[in-house]
Amino acid sequence: MPQAITHILIGIILIELFREYIIKSNSKFPRYYILIVAIGSVLPDIDMLVFYLLSFWEYTYEQIHGTFTHSLWFPIIFLGIGLLFKYNNFNLKFVSKKHLKLSSIFFILSLMSLLHITLDLLVYNVIYPFYPIKYFPLGFNLINYFPENIKEHIFPTIDGILLLFWILWMEFKLKISRYF
Secondary structure, X not given: XXXXXXXXXXXXXXXXXXXXXXXXXXXXXXXXXXXXXXHHHHHHHHHHHXXXXXXXXXXXXXXXXXXXXXXXXXXXXXXXXXXXXXXXXXXXXXXXXXXXXXXXXXXXXXXXHHHHHHHHHHHOOOEOOOOOOOOOOEOOOHHHHOOHHHHHHHHHHHHHHHHHHHHHHHHHOOOHHHHO
16 A cells, blocks of 8 residues: 555645646635645544454454545545535634635545545455455456566655655746755
8 A cells, every 4th residue: 555655746736737837826826725735645544543442352454454444435525525515615714714614624634535536446365345245356456467576666766756746846846946
């Protein structure tokens, strides 16, 4: 499975590219949303906390991780909450003060959860997209197409490449060195 940093960097890079080339406006898409992207990118792995708690009662990693929070229901819940906030025009003062919308926050959580699930589906092992309604395992496990002796090095290499891209983006596009 991709590591947390892989999920976060892919989410941040994709949303930053979307923000830069599609939205093209800082006011319509403030950088505060990048924090929401980072949180949403690893949110499905919150089941690890559940695993740590339930392991005292001899639940196994396989019984907990990759089940409900890695099903399609998880992003659908966030999408539904986002739609409720959007059509009820509800927002919190703190959120509005930062030029954010609660509906957009939940849409981002939904999208990033779906991205997380998709990465896990493509790269490593299986997910159960309709859990708990249907116990249907699905996964492409692309990591198995690499030779055994380099499998353990794939994710650190991907993380390094993504981090390097992000740092270069921050410097050349956002001129981050001006802040130091």
